[in-house]
Amino acid sequence: MEVLTVNDLWVKYYTISGIVSAVSGVSFKLRKSEMLAIVGESGSGKSTLGLALLNMVPKPGRIERGEVILDGVNILKSSPREIMKIRGSRISMVFQDPFTTLDPLRKIVDQFEEFLIEHGVDKTRARSIIKEYLEAVGLPERVMYSYPHQLSGGQKQRVSIAMAIALNPQVVVADEPTTALDVIVQKQIMDLVDSIKEKYKSSIVLITHDLALALERADTVMVMYGGNIMEYAGKTELYGNMKHPYTRGLFEALPRILQKTLPKSLPGNPPDLRYPPPGCVFHPRCEFAMEKCKSEKPPLIEVSKDHIVACHLYG
Amino acid sequence: MGLLRYTAIRALMIIPTVLILYTLVFIVLRVLPGNPVLAALGTKNIPEEQLQALMRELGLDKPLYVQYFDYLVNFIKGDMGKSMIIRGRPIASDIVDKLPATLELSIWSIIFSLIIGVGLGYLGARARSDRVKAIIRLTGSIVFVIFIPALGLSLQLLFSKYLGLLPTGGRLSTTGYFKPITGIYTLDALLRLDIPVFIDALKHIVLPALTLGLVISGPYMRLTLNNMEEIMESKMIEAYRARGVRDSKILRHAFRHVLVPVTTYTGLQFSLLMGGAVLTETTFNWPGIGTYLVDKVMYRDYTAIQAVIIIFAIIVGLTSLIVDILYALIDPRVRY
Numbered sequence: 139m140e141v142l143t144v145n146d147l148w149v150k151y152y153t154i155s156g157i158v159s160a161v162s163g164v165s166f167k168l169r170k171s172e173m174l175a176i177v178g179e180s181g182s183g184k185s186t187l188g189l190a191l192l193n194m195v196p197k198p199g200r201i202e203r204g205e206v207i208l209d210g211v212n213i214l215k216s217s218p219r220e221i222m223k224i225r226g227s228r229i230s231m232v233f234q235d236p237f238t239t240l241d242p243l244r245k246i247v248d249q250f251e252e253f254l255i256e257h258g259v260d261k262t263r264a265r266s267i268i269k270e271y272l273e274a275v276g277l278p279e280r281v282m283y284s285y286p287h288q289l290s291g292g293q294k295q296r297v298s299i300a301m302a303i304a305l306n307p308q309v310v311v312a313d314e315p316t317t318a319l320d321v322i323v324q325k326q327i328m329d330l331v332d333s334i335k336e337k338y339k340s341s342i343v344l345i346t347h348d349l350a351l352a353l354e355r356a357d358t359v360m361v362m363y364g365g366n367i368m369e370y371a372g373k374t375e376l377y378g379n380m381k382h383p384y385t386r387g388l389f390e391a392l393p394r395i396l397q398k399t400l401p402k403s404l405p406g407n408p409p410d411l412r413y414p415p416p417g418c419v420f421h422p423r424c425e426f427a428m429e430k431c432k433s434e435k436p437p438l439i440e441v442s443k444d445h446i447v448a449c450h451l452y453g
Numbered sequence: 454m455g456l457l458r459y460t461a462i463r464a465l466m467i468i469p470t471v472l473i474l475y476t477l478v479f480i481v482l483r484v485l486p487g488n489p490v491l492a493a494l495g496t497k498n499i500p501e502e503q504l505q506a507l508m509r510e511l512g513l514d515k516p517l518y519v520q521y522f523d524y525l526v527n528f529i530k531g532d533m534g535k536s537m538i539i540r541g542r543p544i545a546s547d548i549v550d551k552l553p554a555t556l557e558l559s560i561w562s563i564i565f566s567l568i569i570g571v572g573l574g575y576l577g578a579r580a581r582s583d584r585v586k587a588i589i590r591l592t593g594s595i596v597f598v599i600f601i602p603a604l605g606l607s608l609q610l611l612f613s614k615y616l617g618l619l620p621t622g623g624r625l626s627t628t629g630y631f632k633p634i635t636g637i638y639t640l641d642a643l644l645r646l647d648i649p650v651f652i653d654a655l656k657h658i659v660l661p662a663l664t665l666g667l668v669i670s671g672p673y674m675r676l677t678l679n680n681m682e683e684i685m686e687s688k689m690i691e692a693y694r695a696r697g698v699r700d701s702k703i704l705r706h707a708f709r710h711v712l713v714p715v716t717t718y719t720g721l722q723f724s725l726l727m728g729g730a731v732l733t734e735t736t737f738n739w740p741g742i743g744t745y746l747v748d749k750v751m752y753r754d755y756t757a758i759q760a761v762i763i764i765f766a767i768i769v770g771l772t773s774l775i776v777d778i779l780y781a782l783i784d785p786r787v788r789y
């Protein structure tokens with residue numbers, strides 16, 4: 139059963155220097171307690187997609203078209219008041235940098251409590267929720283009375299996660315939740331995310347640039363490039379049967395312990411999305427590019443069950 | 454304990470500041486051409502003998518280091534010295550007279566400029582429209598370059614001459630029976646629970662403080678608006694939004710962050726106003742210390758200038774001390 143359905147989503151930024159097509163026609167479905175990893179380089183549109191899931195694309199961005207259906211309701215059509223109620227309670231977000239996302243001037247308990255009260259929780263209940271969820275993310279109770287600067291990066295991220303799950307949302311969007319943290323803390327945080335998925339049956343959208351992390355942790359993986367879906371498949375299917383030249387390029391760029399040769403890096407740079415290349419957005423960097431790729435945008439092709447690729451090689 | 458210790462250390466740091474300023478002023482005064490005797494007489498054509506006698510009388514014949522330490526020691530003992538121009542007039546009584554007037558003007562000007570400047574800046578940040586923001590930025594730039602006497606005279610014309618609501622100058626219309634405590638009349642009237650005097654003092658301060666306050670509210674508008682905008686685009690605010698916190702609350706949280714630069718600027722502005730409100734003081738016949746200092750510099754009244762500068766240094770030091778304490782109260786990250 140789907141908790142979240144995204145249909146043909148288009149997001150554009152109307153900047154002074156041109157119109158940037160950040161997300162172009164993305165569709166996917168997220169099932170209950172599924173972890174979907176959205177993988178891509180910087181500028182692939184993955185973070186914009188994450189914000190669009192909460193209908194909070196910042197100016198000058200605009201959601202041009204599409205649907206984000208959460209629990210049967212298209213939240214792109216919700217009124218500002220309704221969307222405020224939905225954010226944080228039915229779909230929530232964990233951001234990349236825990237150092238900048240908590241308000242440095244206010245104690246954790248004040249920020250946490252305010253958010254709960256905004257969603258109609260009364261004060262005494264709020265206190266017990268705070269205690270419960272700080273414990274759930276492995277923090278001592280006294281953290282409540284700390285200011286963010288008194289906590290470590292990992293602790294701050296745990297606080298953010300506690301807030302993100304405190305009202306039992308159906309979907310948690312985690313945008314690079316471990317990128318700002320050191321390796322050991324990264325593992326701890328990802329273990330925590332895993333355990334939350336199991337315990338609270340939340341569905342998780344993990345946005346990351348790290349294909350290895352996605353293949354290790356997620357149930358399904360969506361590879362994005364230049365605002366488009368390149369490949370979308372279950373983790374095991376993708377690992378055993380990578381189709382898209384971009385996915386393979388990302389995979390070969392991963393360093394490996396048992397391999398003597400250096401990882402292969404993908405030549406070229408991500409496209410300038412003010413002037414996206416015609417045809418397949420990836421063709422300028424693709425070693426298999428054909429004439430067709432320069433003029434025709436590849437459709438999403440189902441190569442095997444639940445494995446979708448956008449590439450003319452399979453058309 | 455922490456804050457107390459921090460305050461004490463900060464207070465002690467005022468001493469070297471004062472010493473440095475005193476030394477600089479002492480040197481500059483002696484290096485500048487002219488001296489108090491000639492300035493007071495208004496002529497250079499006096500017999501050398503008489504000049505020497507007058508110099509000796511003022512102690513100006515002593516070696517410079519003796520003059521330097523004599524004055525310093527006397528000052529520490531509480532004696533600010535006597536005027537070199539108006540013979541025998543103690544400087545302290547002048548300062549007690551003029552300083553509170555300037556303090557009163559500065560404080561009320563800051564209050565007005567905070568209300569106008571920070572208020573408009575905040576409203577601008579709240580308004581989603583870019584046009585409103587542009588108008589407020591422009592207003593901020595325009596009011597800051599207004600020539601104070603021009604604005605002051607216009608306000609006097611409107612409120613005093615045509616509407617007859619407010620006086621054009623001075624500090625009180627009824628002197629005599631009112632005994633000041635601090636010399637800041639609005640405060641004294643409140644302390645004495647004397648409402649008529651309070652209203653009278655308020656009426657006198659409104660125009661000068663509004664004139665000065667309006668001009669210095671310009672930077673506050675831009676400062677508040679720009680900082681609010683920057684914070685509203687930060688990740689912190691994005692996170693608040695993602696949690697479904699409503700905009701009115703988010704704006705309030707963002708505003709707390711703006712208080713830091715506003716405090717910094719207020720500290721600087723207050724220090725500037727102490728000596729820099731001369732134009733306002735002149736326009737409104739406000740007997741402040743700025744005008745007094747300018748006057749004394751003209752006459753090379755060394756003792757008076759030195760005393761005022763030392764007082765300024767102490768006030769500037771105290772101001773930055775208060776600013777530092779405010780930082781610590783606003784931002785928990787400030788260590789003390």
